[in-house]
Amino acid sequence: MNLSKKRRLQENLGSYMFLVPWLIGFFLLTLYPMGYSLYLSFTRFNIRTPPQWIGLNNYLVMFKGTETLSRDERFLNSMWVTFRFVFISVPVKLVFALVVAMLMNKKLRLIGLYRALYYIPTLLGGSVAIAVLWRRLFASDGLLNMILHTIFGLTNLPAWISNPTYALYTLILLAVWQFGSPMIIFLAGLQQIPREYYEASAVDGAGPIRQFFAITLPSLSPIIFFNFVMQMISAFQSFTQAFIVSGGSGGPLDSTMFYSLYLYIKGFGFSEMGYASAMAWVLLIIIAVLTAISFKSSGTLVSYGSGE
Amino acid sequence: MNRKQTDLAKRLVLNLFIIALALGMLYPILWLLGASFKPSNRIFTEVSIWPSVATLDNYREGWRGIGIVGFDTFFKNSFVICILSALANAIFCSLTAFAFARLKFKGKNLWFALMMITLMLPSHVTTIPRYIMFRRMGWINTFLPIVVPKFFATDAFFIFLLVQFIRGLPRDIDESATIDGCSKFGIYTRIIMPLTVPALITTLLFSFLWTWDDFFNQLLYLTSPNKYTVPMGLRLFLDSSGMSSWGPMFAMSVLSLIPAFILFFSLQKYFVRGIATTGIKG
Numbered sequence: 001m002n003l004s005k006k007r008r009l010q011e012n013l014g015s016y017m018f019l020v021p022w023l024i025g026f027f028l029l030t031l032y033p034m035g036y037s038l039y040l041s042f043t044r045f046n047i048r049t050p051p052q053w054i055g056l057n058n059y060l061v062m063f064k065g066t067e068t069l070s071r072d073e074r075f076l077n078s079m080w081v082t083f084r085f086v087f088i089s090v091p092v093k094l095v096f097a098l099v100v101a102m103l104m105n106k107k108l109r110l111i112g113l114y115r116a117l118y119y120i121p122t123l124l125g126g127s128v129a130i131a132v133l134w135r136r137l138f139a140s141d142g143l144l145n146m147i148l149h150t151i152f153g154l155t156n157l158p159a160w161i162s163n164p165t166y167a168l169y170t171l172i173l174l175a176v177w178q179f180g181s182p183m184i185i186f187l188a189g190l191q192q193i194p195r196e197y198y199e200a201s202a203v204d205g206a207g208p209i210r211q212f213f214a215i216t217l218p219s220l221s222p223i224i225f226f227n228f229v230m231q232m233i234s235a236f237q238s239f240t241q242a243f244i245v246s247g248g249s250g251g252p253l254d255s256t257m258f259y260s261l262y263l264y265i266k267g268f269g270f271s272e273m274g275y276a277s278a279m280a281w282v283l284l285i286i287i288a289v290l291t292a293i294s295f296k297s298s299g300t301l302v303s304y305g306s307g308e
Numbered sequence: 309m310n311r312k313q314t315d316l317a318k319r320l321v322l323n324l325f326i327i328a329l330a331l332g333m334l335y336p337i338l339w340l341l342g343a344s345f346k347p348s349n350r351i352f353t354e355v356s357i358w359p360s361v362a363t364l365d366n367y368r369e370g371w372r373g374i375g376i377v378g379f380d381t382f383f384k385n386s387f388v389i390c391i392l393s394a395l396a397n398a399i400f401c402s403l404t405a406f407a408f409a410r411l412k413f414k415g416k417n418l419w420f421a422l423m424m425i426t427l428m429l430p431s432h433v434t435t436i437p438r439y440i441m442f443r444r445m446g447w448i449n450t451f452l453p454i455v456v457p458k459f460f461a462t463d464a465f466f467i468f469l470l471v472q473f474i475r476g477l478p479r480d481i482d483e484s485a486t487i488d489g490c491s492k493f494g495i496y497t498r499i500i501m502p503l504t505v506p507a508l509i510t511t512l513l514f515s516f517l518w519t520w521d522d523f524f525n526q527l528l529y530l531t532s533p534n535k536y537t538v539p540m541g542l543r544l545f546l547d548s549s550g551m552s553s554w555g556p557m558f559a560m561s562v563l564s565l566i567p568a569f570i571l572f573f574s575l576q577k578y579f580v581r582g583i584a585t586t587g588i589k590g
Contacts, residue, residue: 015413025460033437128539129561280432
């Protein structure tokens with residue numbers, strides 16, 4: 001009895017040896033920082049002097065204001081900008097990814113090459129180089145206006161990137177342009193749908209549009225859902241593109257002030273690390289709630305076939 | 309026309325449509341490539357991709373960099389950071405994945421669930437405390453804050469990817485090895501490691517590329533130009549530049565995209581696996 005107990009302990013210890021690096025990382029680089037940032041979110045902290053407890057003040061300033069401080073309108077604006085970015089770019093990106101995936105599902109000789117070509121924007125799109133290029137494409141004397149002017153003869157064109165009405169849409173376009181990952185996942189999903197479904201429905205006289213809504217879309221719904229949640233989570237955290245395109249300012253007039261960018265500016269520009277920590281926790285809660293809502297609603301929207 | 313001919317015509321139209329759409333999408337990148345060879349005064353007057361006058365001046369000037377730091381330094385720094393990160397991820401994430409996928413131990417399900425949660429966690433909640441920690445340790449303006457976390461398997465995405473892969477391997481090989489008296493570490497290094505090579509390549513590939521483009525952490529921790537990476541070098545260009553330096557800027561942008569390009573076209577199938585098995589990010 002004792003012996004087997006000892007053996008089991010040894011067995012456990014032997015296994016845990018493999019987990020040691022991850023465990024250290026988990027406690028030291030994830031759990032402890034999380035706890036510490038939660039604590040900091042209730043303080044005023046500029047990194048040079050010790051944190052000062054101010055209770056819920058940071059959170060109040062974000063949403064309501066306090067007796068001494070007015071509500072942080074820039075924060076609310078950054079939230080609004082980010083929500084617009086996420087909930088326009090993600091659905092448009094997914095629709096586009098699905099359309100292209102269906103094209104890429106055709107049996108053509110060069111299909112391998114085509115798939116690679118359509119993935120290139122995703123491969124390169126997250127880089128500073130492309131963000132810099134974007135800034136030039138949509139500048140007042142940039143490539144887009146050059147094309148519109150020299151080829152279509154249009155004048156009085158807006159300076160897209162420095163116009164508060166359009167600046168966010170250039171970033172949305174940049175995000176949609178990088179549709180490659182959901183495209184590949186959709187493609188894998190499309191290849192799983194049994195051919196017989198389409199053949200049988202064709203016999204019954206269903207056209208391609210009917211087939212799309214009756215077969216393709218329901219079969220893909222778990223994948224669409226999965227893509228949506230993943231893209232949403234990462235879109236909320238977008239930083240680099242807005243930073244480069246706006247030159248680190250979130251401008252013009254805060255129209256590209258993404259949540260992450262404002263958090264960075266607050267924490268590392270103004271050294272308001274307590275406030276930035278509170279913002280991080282609000283973001284965590286927003287993402288958690290939206291993910292939970294997505295999972296809840298997936299019960300009615302997503303059909304899991306009998307095969308699964 | 310008979311059926312065969314209409315079929316052929318349909319195919320032709322489909323091919324042309326796909327190519328036209330692809331060209332439209334890739335036009336900005338091709339224009340960038342062309343612009344990097346155009347003399348500075350022509351860049352913003354030419355819509356065409358093909359330079360009417362081609363020059364290497366932009367590359368020569370860009371490579372010299374800003375101030376005393378050349379682009380060779382930025383590239384060297386980027387490569388050092390990315391190669392170390394990729395290797396650390398491949399080793400330590402696979403070690404962790406092996407434990408989760410193959411070993412039996414108390415509390416495994418709990419740890420696994422926690423690992424999966426960290427996968428969804430926005431990195432912002434750890435950013436500030438990590439910054440404070442690394443600052444206290446004197447690690448600001450070194451590569452350590454970017455590289456060291458990878459030695460502790462903090463990129464849960466890769467653990468998940470490797471767990472999925474290892475679970476797909478037949479169990480009887482390592483079971484018979486256990487009976488033959490092979491230790492756990494022996495099973496890992498002699499059986500599982502060699503069999504997971506494809507997934508390890510995917511891990512190396514994605515960690516390299518993501519670290520290359522991880523602008524946020526580089527911006528946070530690298531403060532002097534001699535420590536700057538390629539993205540930081542480009543940003544330096546952007547900030548200090550008047551209209552005249554767009555040419556060199558574009559030239560260096562093109563160079564900064566080449567590693568991703570080479571890796572993608574030489575290791576394409578590992579890309580698809582990485583995306584298709586997990587689908588996270590990007």
